[in-house]
Amino acid sequence: MSDVMHQACDFILFGAKGDLAMRKLFPALFQLDKANLLNADSKIIGVARADWDQSSFIEAVEATLTRFLKPGEMSADDWARFSSRLDYVQVDMTAPDDFKRIGEKLAPSRIMVNYLATPPSVFGDICQNLSAANLINETTRIVLEKPIGHDLASSKVINNTVAQYFNEDRIYRIDHYLGKDTVQNLLALRFANNLFGSQWSNSAIDHVQITVSETVGLEGRWSYYDKVGQMRDMVQNHLLQLLCMVAMNPPSKLDADSIRDEKVNVLKALHPITASNVAKRAVRGQYTSGSIDGAAVPGYGEEEGSAAAKSNTETFVSLRVNVDNWRWAGVPFYLRTGKRMPQKMTEIVIVYKNNPHFIFDAKQRDIVNNRLVIRLQPDEGIRLHVVTKQLGMHQGMDLQNRALNLDFADNNAHHRTPDAYERLLLESMVGDQSLFVRRDEIEASWTWCDQLIKAWKEVGDEVKPYNAGTWGPIGSIALIERDGRSWHE
Numbered sequence: 001m002s003d004v005m006h007q008a009c010d011f012i013l014f015g016a017k018g019d020l021a022m023r024k025l026f027p028a029l030f031q032l033d034k035a036n037l038l039n040a041d042s043k044i045i046g047v048a049r050a051d052w053d054q055s056s057f058i059e060a061v062e063a064t065l066t067r068f069l070k071p072g073e074m075s076a077d078d079w080a081r082f083s084s085r086l087d088y089v090q091v092d093m094t095a096p097d098d099f100k101r102i103g104e105k106l107a108p109s110r111i112m113v114n115y116l117a118t119p120p121s122v123f124g125d126i127c128q129n130l131s132a133a134n135l136i137n138e139t140t141r142i143v144l145e146k147p148i149g150h151d152l153a154s155s156k157v158i159n160n161t162v163a164q165y166f167n168e169d170r171i172y173r174i175d176h177y178l179g180k181d182t183v184q185n186l187l188a189l190r191f192a193n194n195l196f197g198s199q200w201s202n203s204a205i206d207h208v209q210i211t212v213s214e215t216v217g218l219e220g221r222w223s224y225y226d227k228v229g230q231m232r233d234m235v236q237n238h239l240l241q242l243l244c245m246v247a248m249n250p251p252s253k254l255d256a257d258s259i260r261d262e263k264v265n266v267l268k269a270l271h272p273i274t275a276s277n278v279a280k281r282a283v284r285g286q287y288t289s290g291s292i293d294g295a296a297v298p299g300y301g302e303e304e305g306s307a308a309a310k311s312n313t314e315t316f317v318s319l320r321v322n323v324d325n326w327r328w329a330g331v332p333f334y335l336r337t338g339k340r341m342p343q344k345m346t347e348i349v350i351v352y353k354n355n356p357h358f359i360f361d362a363k364q365r366d367i368v369n370n371r372l373v374i375r376l377q378p379d380e381g382i383r384l385h386v387v388t389k390q391l392g393m394h395q396g397m398d399l400q401n402r403a404l405n406l407d408f409a410d411n412n413a414h415h416r417t418p419d420a421y422e423r424l425l426l427e428s429m430v431g432d433q434s435l436f437v438r439r440d441e442i443e444a445s446w447t448w449c450d451q452l453i454k455a456w457k458e459v460g461d462e463v464k465p466y467n468a469g470t471w472g473p474i475g476s477i478a479l480i481e482r483d484g485r486s487w488h489e
Contacts, residue, residue, distance in 0.1 A: 008041035009429050010110045012102060014093065014126060015117035016046030016057070020145065022064040024176075025117060028421035030065055030074070033082045035418075037426055045087045045105050057088035093122045099133035106135070113428050115143040124161040131165050143172040143428050146237055150228070151453075152446035159439050172428045173437040177238045177346070179420030179427075182380045183245055184435075186348075189382065189406075191250050196372075199352070201327045208333045209349040209488055210242050213341035213471075215292050222305035229313045231284075234337045236449045240267065241437070243333055246348060247323050256433035260441060267444035271322040278455040280482075283464065283475040285316030287340040290468030297340060297468045314463050315339045318476040319452075320483075334480050336487070340468035346376035349488040371488065373403075380417065382406040 011029070015021055032038050046057055062083070065074055087105055091098040106112060114130065116123055123144065130136050142162065149155025162171060177183060190197055199205070212234060218225050225233065244263035251258035273281045288299040300306070300315055316338030323333065352370035371385040384404045427435055455461075464473035471477075471487065480487055 008039040008107075008110050009043075010106050010112050011042065011044045011425075011429065012047060012112065012114045013044065013117060014047045014091075014115065016088070017048040017050045017052075017060070018117055020117045021046075022060070023068060024419070024421050025115070025425070026061050026064055027068045028419055028425050030069070030078075030082050031418065031422050032426055033085065034073075034078050038085070038429075041107075041110070042085065042429070043087060043105070043107075043110075044085045045089060045102065047089050047091045047102065049090065049092055051090060052088055054088055058083055058086055061086060093118065093129070094125045096129045096132045099129045099135065102130075103133050103135055111429070111431075112137075112140045113143065114141065115145075115425075115428070117145050120144075120147060120149070120158050123158055127162055127165040136165055140166070141170045141172060141428060141431070142166050143174060145174050147228070147232065148173060148442050149446065150232065152443060152450050155442055155446050159442070163439075168439060169433070171439070172433060173439075173442065174424060175237050175241050175437050176420045176424060177241055177376070178245075178435045178437075179422075179424040180376050180380070181417055181423075182374060182376045182382070183242070184423075185382065186245055186374060187254075197250070202329055202331045204352055205331055206351045206353045207331055207483075207485060208243075208246055209351065210239055210246070210333065210335045210347070211349075211487075212238055212242075212337040212346045213343060214337075214339045215341060215344050217287070217297065217300070217340055217468075218303050218305075220304055222303050222307075226307070226311055226313045230315055230317045230337055230339070231449060231453060235317055235319070235335065236445050237437075239335050239337055240445045240448075242346075242348060243321065243335065244441075246350070247328055247333070249327065254434075256436075257438075259434055260438045264438070264440050264444055265325075266323060267441060267448065269323050269325045269328075270448050271324050272448070273319070273321075273452045273455060275455045275458040278452065278459060278461070280479075281320045282452060282456070283316075283318045283473060283479050284314035284456065284461060285318075285338065285466045285473040285476070286311070286313065286463040287315050287338070287468045288465045290340065290470065292340065292342070292469045299468065312463055316341075316466060316472045316476070318472060318479050320479055332483065334485075334487070336472060336476060338466075338472050341471060342469055344378055347488070348374040348376070350374070351485075351488075373488070 013021055013025060029038075029044055046061075052060070062079065065079070089101045089105060091101065112135065114126070116126060118126070127142070130140075144162065149158050190200055241263075244266045247266045248259075248262040249265065251262050286300050289302065290297060290299075300313075301311060316336070318334070318336035321333040321335060322328070323331070350372040352372075354370075369385060373383045373385065375381050375383075384406060386402055386404060424435055427433075464475050466473040471489065477487070
């Protein structure tokens with residue numbers, strides 16, 4: 001991030017007491033301030049139902065920064081400057097009169113960014129009450145956290161409600177994966193390097209794998225999660241957004257609408273998964289008891305807050321997805337995501353085709369496995385797997401697979417990599433929507449996902465068990481191996 005001082009703004013954080021605000025948003029805002037990326041006059045106003053006074057709020061923010069920042073990251077001067085920006089307003093989101101208190105804290109000349117770290121059920125109330133309090137003008141923006149609906153129909157209801165008060169160019173829908181440096185670097189890798197850009201199609205690529213795995217279970221969210229499942233919680237947003245970043249055609253310009261136009265084209269080109277092909281294209285799983293890092297963990301039905309009745313909610317999904325266009329015809333995209341897996345990881349793997357004629361010892365053919373591995377977490381970086389000759393005169397022409405480290409972080413060892421939320425919060429203040437999701441993206445992804453979820457119901461698909469600490473049910477392995485391929489692990 002460059003040192004940019006944008007116009008002063010009032011950043012209104014609804015749901016300031018919640019886990020997201022405390023765990024992610026306040027630390028991100030602090031880091032922006034520490035990096036001198038906030039205008040000197042910008043304010044941060046926390047809004048919640050909690051009966052806090054100003055000092056209680058500031059104490060809570062200080063405690064969360066102490067907990068989630070690394071030791072030594074916050075000096076006394078850093079905290080003094082950041083805390084001077086903080087203010088608090090107690091508001092019932094459904095009470096119009098309470099919103100007048102927010103107005104009393106605002107400067108009329110500043111941009112107002114409203115961040116809704118709240119359940120979608122109150123999005124409409126907040127918008128309506130902001131309007132009733134005359135707090136919406138041509139410079140007012142709104143940032144929406146997922147989920148944007150439970151399906152296409154509910155997504156449209158939410159979007160229609162918000163659209164009554166905000167034009168699309170002032171609505172910022174968050175998918176925090178898009179704020180990660182490595183995802184941004186994917187754009188540079190593809191479109192600034194002809195070496196890769198010219199080989200980014202079915203002419204050179206055999207298949208693509210996208211994995212988002214978690215070691216955690218439900219963390220006390222069973223009642224919520226059981227109504228949602230991994231398909232809605234992770235695939236509809238995170239995994240499809242990553243797929244779009246990989247599969248999109250080069251945009252005409254590096255601006256918000258050009259980028260998002262190309263992502264929408266990918267979503268519209270996704271081959272439908274229906275009742276006729278769902279058995280071979282999709283696998284659902286649910287974790288049972290097992291162990292992770294040597295510690296025993298309970299099964300899904302044994303988690304805190306679980307219902308007594310058997311649940312058919314998936315905690316794991318793997319998919320074989322095809323993009324029906326000229327660039328990707330014949331190239332499968334294998335997606336998988338799950339909870340209680342062996343490691344926390346987000347990874348994109350581009351697997352290249354082998355040469356049609358192999359001139360080396362046939363026994364060494366399996367060594368030739370060119371892959372571009374883009375790791376988003378835990379250790380962000382990019383590695384290109386190439387084949388070289390083993391060193392030494394006695395080795396003959398023995399081949400070996402080596403990884404070329406393209407990790408940009410190694411070249412910036414003394415520079416901190418910003419968290420995804422830092423970038424996204426800053427862009428919402430600057431007014432750049434490039435890293436945010438447009439309405440037609442949301443609706444295109446829901447259209448595709450709804451069809452798949454409907455297919456599972458039509459065929460009576462039951463979740464397949466997998467032990468916690470493993471890579472999902474056996475069907476996920478069969479999904480890719482029946483094509484003569486295997487998961488990158």
